[in-house]
Amino acid sequence: MKLKSVLLLLLLTVSFISTAQIAADDILFSVDDTPVYASEFVRVYNKNLDLVKDESQKDVDAYLQLFINYKLKLAEAKALKLDQKTSYQKELKSYRNQLAQNYLTDNTVTDELVEEAYTRLKTDVKARHILVKIDANASPSDTLAAYMKIVKLRKRLIDEGFEKVSKDVHDGKELFVEDLGYFSAFRMVYSFENAAYNTQVGDVSQPFRTRFGYHVVQVLDKRPARGTVKVAHIMVDKNKPGDTISNPEARINDIYKKLNQGESFESLAKQFSEDKSSSDRGGELAPFSMGQLSSNEFEEAAFNLVVVGEVSEPFKTDFGWHIVKLLDKKPVPPFEEIKAELEDKVKQDTRSERINETRIQDLKDKYKVTEKQDALPYFVKILNKKYYTNTWELPSNFTGDKELLKLGTKSIMYRDFGTFLKDRQMLFSDKVPYSTIVDINYKAFLDQELKIYQEANLENEYPEFADIVGEYRDGLLLFDLMETEIWNAGISDTIAVKAYYNSHKEDYIWNSRIDAVVAASVEKKVVKKVAKLLKKNVPLEDIKAKYNVNDEIHVIFTSGILEKNHQSLPESFEFKTGISDIYEFNDGYIVAKVNTVLPQSPKSYEEAKGNVISDFQANKEDLWMQELHAKYTVTVNESVLTEVRNEINNQ
Structure with a gap:
């Protein structure tokens, strides 16, 4: 064969391999007689590729083993008839109904609705309401009774005032008389939002109904929306039983005094904030708007800050004591910038009968x-x-x-x-x-039947919907299986867990710890003087009295059993008894008096119980998977697997 012919043949072969497509009915492997199609494997592999952190799992063959194990578990779940459980079927139905809403809402969104939503986003409404709770499917007589009750309560609200009515009738079960604070578009159900925005300041709306029951809303104020705010905070938890800090208010005030002395907010947050989710970032929180957090007091304190860098005075919420620093403040974005986002929200929100009417007409046509x-x-x-x-x-x-x-x-x-x-x-x-x-x-x-038929046929009309529901169906089944076979055993089989601990004690060891007092200050000279006093065993209260005077806080102490990674200790801290070296740390300085060094030591069963249960479950799952591989026959179609490798590798 001539060289040119050989090269052409090679070129055609490479072209064929790189452009080969996997057919929809290509079987990659089977579990007993149940086929698993290559198209499903490729779809799931590509979907999860960015989520896989272990590089070895990105290898097609390694991922195939994971997928086989997954299908073996599903086969076992069905063999145990877990898919026939009422609770499983009920939860699957509930999820499908929720997911279906994204496909059932009409795609036609009028400019009027989007513009209305944007206009409302630019205005915050402060309101309170009365709700007579009633089921959406209540009988006509119950509905009428609820309506008559809200009419009477509206008159009382106008004649007697909110506080009197709230005190007399609010029970948190059937009758709700609540102050809602400020909110804007999309924070309430649409019918409630309409009533609030269409009621004048100082007025009480006429009764209206939502899915919760009958309401009247009293509008107290309307103001330009505040947009979004980004803050950092320092938090001291409320007292809990066994806390070493006896006075959280005093501690937050000490931290506030250090701020006023010029110390870094970020540094103090890292050292002393007890909000562990933000302390490592200097207390920084994600941006939020009014009505987004579960604390009115926190929102008000944050939005009341005007200048970037401004710091609030200490204030209390249901979560503890806080100091807040303003990092950024942005108004409501221009309409064009958030138009697409608003369209998505409107599609998911029953904001107009016109949307429903359009949907029904489309279904009639279809x-x-x-x-x-x-x-x-x-x-x-x-x-x-x-x-x-x-x-x-x-x-x-x-x-x-x-x-x-x-x-x-x-x-x-x-x-x-x-x-x-x-x-x-x-x-x-x-x-x-x-x-x-x-x-x-x-x-x-007809409306009902059109919707029922459309919803029942979503899997046929929208392949992506079928894929998502299928994944959830399998995932929910797998969860029930793991709970039955592995997780519950780790909790209930105490004898087996303790036996596992006894045979693996060397895996459960306490790291080095110290019983110590740590002094922190932004001033090195203060830390040097405190070190000398600690060496002389001067009581902490006397040291505080000496250096924290005239409402100025120069040193803060942290004491107790501290592990190697405690936030008060630098990584280089040396664990030995006595007065430590002075360390530069978090834009300040620390010194510690180490009373005792607790060396590495075995953990008792109770101390290690959480990790022991986790390890026991992992070991049990490994043994169980070996049993499943022996129980079911897995047959891999090597030729289809080769096509799968080629398709994935050439993507």
Whole structure:
């Protein structure tokens, strides 16, 4: 064969390999007789690629082993019939219903709704409300009773005032009289938001209904929105049983005095803030807007700061004591900048009946449902006066087996609408003609059936929806399996866990610790003097009295059992008894009096229990996986695996 022909053949071979596509029905492997398709493996591999931290798991063959183990567990879960559990099916249904909302909301978003939302985002409303709680599916009589109750409470609110009504009727169960503070668009359900923004300052709205029940809202103030704020904070926890700090307020005030003496906010946050999620970052928090946090006091303190770098006085919340520093403040962004975000929010929010109407019309077009329904006169004829008294029944000669309409592949029968009519008695007074009753009910029935059919067929209409639901279905099943086979055993099988501890004691060791007092100051000369006093065993209170005078805090002490990585100690700190060297640390200086060095020592079972249970579970899972590999037959299609490797490697 000529060289040119050989090169051409090689080129064609490489081209074929790099462009080969995996077919939808290519089986990568099977677990017993259950096939697992290559397309699923490639999709899951690519989806999870960025989430995998272990580089070895990015290798196709290594990931294949993980995937095989995953499928073995699913096979075992089904063998144990965990997928037939009522709790599993209920939770899966709940998740699917939630996910479906993203696909059921009409994509048409009017400029009017988006602009309305933006206008409201630029205004904060301060309001309080009264709620008479009632179930969304409450009976007409209960609904009327709730409505009459809110009407009376509205009058009392106007005549007697909020505080009096709140004291008399708020029970936190059926009746709620609450101060809501400031909020803006998307913070409340849409009907509540509408009432608040459409009510004048000082007025009380007319009663209105949300899914929670009947409300009236009293608007106290409207002001330009404050946008978002970014702050750092120093927090001292509230007292808890066994705390070594007896007076959190005094400690926060000491820290505040050090701030006023010019010490670094970030440094003090690293040293003394007890919010462990932010202390390492100098107390820095993520940006937030009004109504976003669960503490009104914290939000107000943060937004009341004006100049970047400004620091608040100490203040108290339900979480403890705080000092807040302003890092950044931004107004509501321009409309064009957040328009896309607003469109997404509006699509997910039932903000207008027009959106629902558009959706229904689209479904009618999709499933070829005509506006005219020739069968309605038949249903008008079978109604009688008993319908108004909730005693009406379908006639004995009712034509239930006749098709009323067809949605895709589903036939809707006369009996379906007949049952719907029967179930909705007592919703109409005897002043409503039969024809109107049938028309209103048919519209509601058709809307319901269109939505039911669309939702039931989402997997067929949206492949990505089918993939997500499938992943959750398997994930939920796997969770139940692991809980049954592994996690519960680690908690309940105390004898086995203790036996595991006894055979692995060398794995559970205390690191070195010290019983010490640590003195911290921004001034090195103060630390030197404190070191001398500590060496003479001068009581801490006497040292504080000597150096923290005239409302100036020059030294703060931390004492107790401290581990190597304690926030008060530098990494280079030497663990030995006596007075330590002076260390430069966190923009200041520290010295420690080490009373005792606690060397490495074995942990007791109780001390190591959490880690022991975790290790026991991991070991049990390893042994269990060996059993599953022996129980089920896994057959890998090597030729398809080669195609998978080529496709992934050539991406």
